Amino acid sequence: QSVLTQPPSVSAAPGQKVTISCSGSSSNIGNNYVYWYQQFPGTAPKLLIYDNNKRPSGIPDRFSGSKSGTSATLGITGLQTGDEADYYCGTWDSSLIAVLFGGGTKLTVL
Amino acid sequence: EVQLVESGGGLVQPGGSLRLSCAASGFPFTNYWMSWVRQAPGKGLEWMANINQDGGVKYYVESVKGRFTISRDNAKNALYLQMISLRAEDTAVYYCARIGYSSSCMDVWGQGTTVTVTS
Numbered sequence: 562q563s564v565l566t567q568p569p570s571v572s573a574a575p576g577q578k579v580t581i582s583c584s585g586s587s588s589n590i591g592n593n594y595v596y597w598y599q600q601f602p603g604t605a606p607k608l609l610i611y612d613n614n615k616r617p618s619g620i621p622d623r624f625s626g627s628k629s630g631t632s633a634t635l636g637i638t639g640l641q642t643g644d645e646a647d648y649y650c651g652t653w654d655s656s657l658i659a660v661l662f663g664g665g666t667k668l669t670v671l
Numbered sequence: 672e673v674q675l676v677e678s679g680g681g682l683v684q685p686g687g688s689l690r691l692s693c694a695a696s697g698f699p700f701t702n703y704w705m706s707w708v709r710q711a712p713g714k715g716l717e718w719m720a721n722i723n724q725d726g727g728v729k730y731y732v733e734s735v736k737g738r739f740t741i742s743r744d745n746a747k748n749a750l751y752l753q754m755i756s757l758r759a760e761d762t763a764v765y766y767c768a769r770i771g772y773s774s775s776c777m778d779v780w781g782q783g784t785t786v787t788v789t790s
Binding site for chain 2: 563593594596598600604605606607608611612615617647649651652653657658659660661662663664665
């Protein structure tokens with residue numbers, strides 16, 4: 562059971578928008594930056610969003626991040642079949658002195 | 672090209688030891704914190720440990736404290752994870768990652784090395 566809670570799966574049609582939530586507490590999301598990672602089967606994770614809402618170079622603006630209180634959200638617009646992957650949120654926990662990951666969300670583009 | 676390449680994984684019996692290595696290239700290794708993250712088969716990401724630039728500060732997930740040791744050799748641009756008293760539940764793909772942008776943000780990942788603990 563992860564300290565950060567994500568829905569196990571989400572789905573939407575091509576071209577549509579989807580959001581993936583990540584819920585935590587004041588010791589982690591509430592007072593630290595949130596990151597989002599994308600992972601395709603059999604490959605290493607890739608950083609999608611850092612510092613709550615910033616995109617590394619090369620990440621399309623279809624991907625966005627936001628944070629409010631102790632929750633964060635990853636948004637993906639203009640869904641493509643190539644976006645089918647697992648998505649993980651991550652942050653630092655100031656009480657545990659540890660990096661936390663959410664349990665991951667599998668995105669299906671129908 | 673910024674690159675991290677892990678090695679050292681393999682098959683090991685319960686109670687055994689293994690040392691993973693991560694070779695860094697394409698960036699000033701001494702400027703960055705580094706991290707180990709693992710992923711058990713069919714499971715999510717699990718953070719293992721972080722180490723600061725000079726190796727003087729280390730953080731571990733509670734479940735591996737006393738069994739796993741993170742270290743680095745800045746002269747060799749290398750990161751290590753020494754694992755002892757291995758258990759079946761340590762079976763996973765182990766990734767090394769660079770911490771960039773801000774604290775705990777893993778902006779570069781290696782391809783992973785597989786550790787299988789079985790009798």
